[in-house]
Amino acid sequence: MTNFSGQRDGRPTVARGNYILIAMPNVTRATAYRAAIDAAEYETVLARDGHEAQQELARRGQPLLLVLDLSLPKVDGFELLTQLRQTAKASDTAVVVVSGHATMRAAARRMAEPLDISRVLPADVDRVALREAVDAALNELNPQRRQPSVSAPLQAPAPLHDGGHSIEDVIEKAILAASRRFRLAVTIAYVKVQHHEYVRGYFAVSDGSGTPSATPALGFLRQIADGTDPLILPNVAGHPALAEIAPGGLPLIQGFAATPLPSRGNVSGTLCVMDTKILQMGAAELDALDALGRDLASDLAAHDSSSESVAAVAPATSELDSLERLASADPLTGLANRRGGERDISAEISRARRQSTALSCLLLDIDHFKNVNDTSGHQAGDYVLREISELLRRTVRAYDILVRWGGEEFLIVLPGVTPEQARKLAERLRLAVEQMPLSGIDGVTASIGVSALGKDYSFDAMFAEADRRLYAAKAAGRNRVA
Numbered sequence: 001m002t003n004f005s006g007q008r009d010g011r012p013t014v015a016r017g018n019y020i021l022i023a024m025p026n027v028t029r030a031t032a033y034r035a036a037i038d039a040a041e042y043e044t045v046l047a048r049d050g051h052e053a054q055q056e057l058a059r060r061g062q063p064l065l066l067v068l069d070l071s072l073p074k075v076d077g078f079e080l081l082t083q084l085r086q087t088a089k090a091s092d093t094a095v096v097v098v099s100g101h102a103t104m105r106a107a108a109r110r111m112a113e114p115l116d117i118s119r120v121l122p123a124d125v126d127r128v129a130l131r132e133a134v135d136a137a138l139n140e141l142n143p144q145r146r147q148p149s150v151s152a153p154l155q156a157p158a159p160l161h162d163g164g165h166s167i168e169d170v171i172e173k174a175i176l177a178a179s180r181r182f183r184l185a186v187t188i189a190y191v192k193v194q195h196h197e198y199v200r201g202y203f204a205v206s207d208g209s210g211t212p213s214a215t216p217a218l219g220f221l222r223q224i225a226d227g228t229d230p231l232i233l234p235n236v237a238g239h240p241a242l243a244e245i246a247p248g249g250l251p252l253i254q255g256f257a258a259t260p261l262p263s264r265g266n267v268s269g270t271l272c273v274m275d276t277k278i279l280q281m282g283a284a285e286l287d288a289l290d291a292l293g294r295d296l297a298s299d300l301a302a303h304d305s306s307s308e309s310v311a312a313v314a315p316a317t318s319e320l321d322s323l324e325r326l327a328s329a330d331p332l333t334g335l336a337n338r339r340g341g342e343r344d345i346s347a348e349i350s351r352a353r354r355q356s357t358a359l360s361c362l363l364l365d366i367d368h369f370k371n372v373n374d375t376s377g378h379q380a381g382d383y384v385l386r387e388i389s390e391l392l393r394r395t396v397r398a399y400d401i402l403v404r405w406g407g408e409e410f411l412i413v414l415p416g417v418t419p420e421q422a423r424k425l426a427e428r429l430r431l432a433v434e435q436m437p438l439s440g441i442d443g444v445t446a447s448i449g450v451s452a453l454g455k456d457y458s459f460d461a462m463f464a465e466a467d468r469r470l471y472a473a474k475a476a477g478r479n480r481v482a
Contacts (some may be wrong), residue, residue, distance in 0.1 A: 007365060008149050010339065011179045016043060018064055018447060019042055019043040019044065019045055019060060020037065020042050020043070020045070020063055020064060020065045020066075020067065020250040020370055021045050021047065021053065021056055021057070021060075021063040021065070021067070022034060022044060022045070022046050022047070022067045023047045023048075023050065023052075023053040023066065023067070023068050023069060023080065024046070024047075024048070024067070024068075024069040024072075024098075024189065024232075025047075025048050025049060025069065025071070025073055025230070025232075025283040025312040025437055026069070026229065026288075027046075027048065028140070029123065029229075030046050030048075031046075033067060033130065033183050033190065034038065034046065035069050035269055036119050036127045036131060037067070037132050037134045039131065042064060042065075043313060044242070045060070045063075046149075047482065048073075048082045048282075048283035049072055049073040049075065049282055049283045049292075049453075050072040050073065050074045050075020050076060050234075050257065051074040051075050051159070052079065053068075053075070053080055054075060054080065054083070054184040055446070057431045059082065060095045062084065062087060062088040062092060063140065064092055064094065064138065065093070065094045065095070065096065065134065065137060065138055066081070066084065066093060066094070066095045066096070067097075067098065067134070068080065068081060068095060068096070068097045068098070069097075069098055069099065069123065069229075070097055070098070070099045070104045070105075070107075070108060070241075071099060071100075071101070071229065071230060071231045071232050071233075072414060073234065073257075073282050073283050073285070073360050074234060074280070074281070074282060075234065075283050076233060076234050076235060076239065077097065078107075078108075078111070078115075078236075078239065078241075078245060081095060081117070082115065083099070083308075085115055085116060085364070088284070088440075089116070089118030089336050090118070090140070091140075091141060092142060093141075093235075094118045094137035094138055094141055095115070095116065095117050095137070096117075096118055096119045096120075096121060096133055096137050097117055097119070097120050097121070098120075098121045098122065098123045098125065099120075099122070099123055099141045099229070100122065100123035100124065100228035100229030100231075101223070101224070101226075101227040101228075101231050101245075101286075102227075103223055103241055103244035103245045104231070104241050104243070104245075105120050105122065107240045107241030107244055108120045108241075109241075110240065115476075118137035118140060119133040119136065120136055120411040121133055122228075123228060123229050126227055126294075131283040138466060139402075145403070153312070160215055165236050167191070167198060167300065167303060167338050168198065168200070169192060169313045170296070170299045170300055170303055170335035171189045171191055171198055171200045171300075173273060173299075174189055174292060174293075174295065174296040174299070175187050175188075175189050175201070175202045175271075176201055176202065176288065177292055178271060178273060178292050178453070179202045179273075179294075180287070180325040181289075181292065182273050182281070182285065182287060182445070184273045184274060184275045184277070184279075185252075185253075185274060185276045186201060186202070186253070186273065186274040186359050187201065187202040187218075187271075187272070187273050187274075187275070188200070188201040188202075188221065188250070188271075188272045188273075189201075189269065189270070189272070189296065190218065190221035190222065190224075190225060190269050190270050190272075191261070191267070191296075191300060192225070192268050192269055193266055193267055193300065194266045197218075198220065198258075200220055211249050216288050219246075219247075219248075219337075219339050220245060220246040220250070221258075221269075221270050221272065223245060223258050223303065224245075224259075224260055224272065225261070225268055225269050225270040225414050226260070227240050227260050228260065229260070230255070230257065230258065230259040230260075230286050230290050231245075231257070231258050231259075232256045232257040232258075232277045232279070232281065232286060232435055233256055233257075233279075233340075234278055234281070235254060235255055235278045235279070236250055236253060236254060236255060236256065237254060237312030243406070247337075247338045247339070247406055248330065248338065248404075248406060249406070250274070252276055252277070253274045253276065254275060254276055254277050254278055254279070255274070255275050255277065255278050255279025255281075256272060256273065256274040256275070256279065257273055257279060257281055257285075257286060257289055258270050258271065258272035258273070258289075259271055259272075259286075259289050259290045259292075259293040260293070260301075260423055261293050261294070261296060261297040262293075262294055262297045263297075264297050264300070264301035265301050267297060267300040268296075269296075269300075270293070271289065271292055271293040271296060272369065273289065275429070293354055330404040331402075332382055332385060332386065333385055333386055333389035333404050333406045334389065335389055335392075335402050335403060335410075336395070336401070336402065336403045336404070337403065337404060337406075338403060338405055340403070341401060341403030341405070341411065341413075342459075344401045344413075345401055345403075345413050345459055346459070347427065348401065348413060349457055349459055351415065351454065352415065352453055352457065354357060357412065357415070358417060358419075358452065359413065359414050359415055359416070359417070359452065359454070359462075360413075360414045360417045360418065360419055360420045360421070360422035360450065360451065360452045360453070361411060361412060361413045361422070361450075361451055361453075361466050361471045362411070362412040362414070362422060362425065362426050362429070362448050362449070362450055362466065363405070363409065363410075363411055363448065363463070363466040363469075364392075364409065364410045364411075364412065364426075364429065364433075364446050364447070364448045364470075365383075365408055365409050365410075365447050365448075365450045365470055365474070366388065366408040366433075366444055366445075366446050367444065367445045367447055367474070367478040367479060368385065368444075368445075368478070369381065369384070369407075369444070372384055372441065376441060379438065380441060382439060383438070383441075384441065385404075385408065386446075387438060388410070388433060388435065388436070388446075389404065389410070390431075391409060391429075391432055391433065391436060392412065392429070393405065395425075395428070395429060395432065396412055396425075397414075399415065400412060400413065400414050400415070401413035401415075411463075411466075412474065419450065419451070419452040422450050423450050423451070425454050426450050426481045428469060429446070429448065430445075430447075430448055430479065430480065430481055433445060433446040434446075434479060436444060444478035445478060446479070447470055447473040447474045447478050447479060447480060447482075448473060448481045448482070449466040449467060449468065449470030449471070449472070449473060449480070449481075449482055450466065450469060450471065450476065450481060451463075451465035451466040453467060469482040470482065
């Protein structure tokens with residue numbers, strides 16, 4: 001795709017272009033960005049999806065500056081940047097990334113060093129802050145590469161923001177419209193009206209044990225609803241932000257696109273489409289999803305403004321309670337998930353601080369779990385996870401905190417337990433897993449990292465130490481405690 005013109009530091013180089021590339025699916029925002037940073041010295045080029053951006057890079061060479069929305073159709077923003085960095089050093093091409101989603105910005109900050117990201121900004125950054133970020137990024141370039149930095153006088157500031165049925169009926173109508181429009185595997189709507197939440201889904205696939213439920217994705221949908229822009233991940237496999245967006249993963253799903261509903265009165269939410277293969281959705285289709293979300297928000301706001309809406313949502317309290325419980329629980333094992341566990345852990349750390357008592361934790365990981373899935377199938381893997389969950393539940397105390405932390409990892413927080421006592425428990429658990437009978441499976445082992453709450457009472461520090469020790473246990477040969 002890229003026309004290389006030579007070698008530099010052992011890697012191919014591309015022709016250099018004195019232009020700024022803005023890769024952003026939202027035309028209104030991209031135009032506002034261009035107006036905010038445009039200057040006579042530089043041509044500014046817009047691309048609405050990752051594929052268009054690739055074409056511009058191939059045709060024009062590496063830009064002086066890439067302003068990149070991380071949520072790009074067709075080719076993901078992180079993937080596009082990774083490709084760019086194979087040929088363009090930070091001293092030759094500066095990169096400013098933007099996103100309307102805090103989780104994506106967090107992932108970008110974590111990847112800032114390996115990908116040489118100069119600045120990470122919210123999508124609705126104001127004009128002055130955007131210009132300052134662009135100036136700073138351009139000033140970091142090699143002098144021979146850089147023309148005089150953008151210095152056109154600021155214009156008047158312009159905003160960079162985008163410009164008798166039941167609630168269930170309104171949501172169902174939107175879901176059907178989206179499913180007909182995109183014909184993808186899963187369509188989900190999450191809606192919050194006042195203090196009541198609704199999750200409805202249309203599924204064209206099954207997970208092998210029945211129709212998948214939308215409810216376990218409630219935490220993920222809430223995160224999307226808190227954003228300001230559509231979010232698209234064409235391929236979630238190995239995506240840097242997946243752990244932040246969906247800590248428990250997205251079973252069966254390989255790509256998704258979601259749009260937050262514009263907040264109107266007491267109404268908020270998101271409309272989301274997912275597929276079991278890499279999502280082939282262009283910028284125009286992302287616009288169509290956003291338009292459907294706006295229509296849904298308008299219909300819900302009109303419904304909420306009527307006196308009938310109050311009566312309609314009143315009986316939903318039991319549904320909300322059920323959704324809250326499910327959002328805090330792992331549907332496969334019945335243990336607390338990360339969201340539910342963190343709340344309980346925070347309470348125990350506060351108690352340990354007040355009472356000056358010990359608190360320890362174990363981080364347990366099933367060894368070679370991928371081999372179980374690869375050789376015996378995912379149903380066998382699910383069986384192993386459930387059996388180990390039951391073993392842990394039987395072994396720990398009723399008031400210990402037991403969490404399926406993610407994938408094949410389990411976190412056990414032990415109030416009042418010293419590090420030495422925690423190690424003894426960890427060894428007992430390791431031996432129990434090794435000796436556990438499993439129908440149709442040769443057997444599994446587990447590695448365990450042990451740590452204790454420090455004087456700083458930091459859960460992050462305690463968890464990081466357990467994670468480090470778990471890694472050491474695996475590096476030492478697995479099936480051991482460290």
